[in-house]
Amino acid sequence: MDAEFVNPFLNALQNVLSMMAQMELKPGKPQIKKDEYARGDVSGIIGMVGPQVKGSFSISFEENLACEIMHKMLGELPDSVDEEVCDMVGEITNMVTGGAKKELAERGFDFDMATPIVVSGRDHTISHKSEGAKLIMPFNHVAGKAYIEICFDKLRA
């Protein structure tokens, strides 16, 4: 999985959070995931299917960071991951994947998105079950960490 393919997802996440919440997340070092799991308190997950590929994308937030995004967006700071925070994470998942899809389609790389799913629960882990490489990328903010994971079965088949 090369940078040309991954960068649209990273750019889309930074754009979405900058636009919606005026927040800047600092990207860490992307890694090909082997033993490491994305870990968070609330995660958005979405499936992707195209003629060349199938795969999945996820974004996991620590609770404090998810609540702070909500705070910046709506002015209210939730105590914990509630229904509204879950809805927001679903929206972010849709917007990030949609942004990446648009950029990749312009390069002739098409896929359709399924509907997002949101998982909540203290310190859960996410594991993408695919034959292809799994890329995990941490993001840092003073309020907490986020992880995105991208995984595709057949890239440029």
Add this chain to the structure above:
Amino acid sequence: MDAEFVNPFLNALQNVLSMMAQMELKPGKPQIKKDEYARGDVSGIIGMVGPQVKGSFSISFEENLACEIMHKMLGELPDSVDEEVCDMVGEITNMVTGGAKKELAERGFDFDMATPIVVSGRDHTISHKSEGAKLIMPFNHVAGKAYIEICFDKLRA
């Protein structure tokens, strides 16, 4: 969402567990999900995209039930949800969705599957973010409970 559409998923789950683990899960009452969440300790999630629909499927197991399925399949009883149990849940997710896909395709209802994702973490909840109806269906076994959820955005558009 009508029974004609949902039954293939329920049948596939019962077939897969009967074949792989000689276990019989008793289906409970299916419900249109409003406030209720699927809750479990390990869940398999998969996205579906077709010309008529997009949606998502999930299956959540309580830890004891997931471990017992592993026990019945491989003869070893794991202490907790480990890497192997997660792999098994990913496989079950693929097989159930694949079984339902085949049955539905014969009726002219096509979709492609994304790759599965497995979530683990004590007592997490799953929430499908879709505009369409969300069906939740509990299954009972002496070892524990399982929940499947099916959700589609545009059914027979």
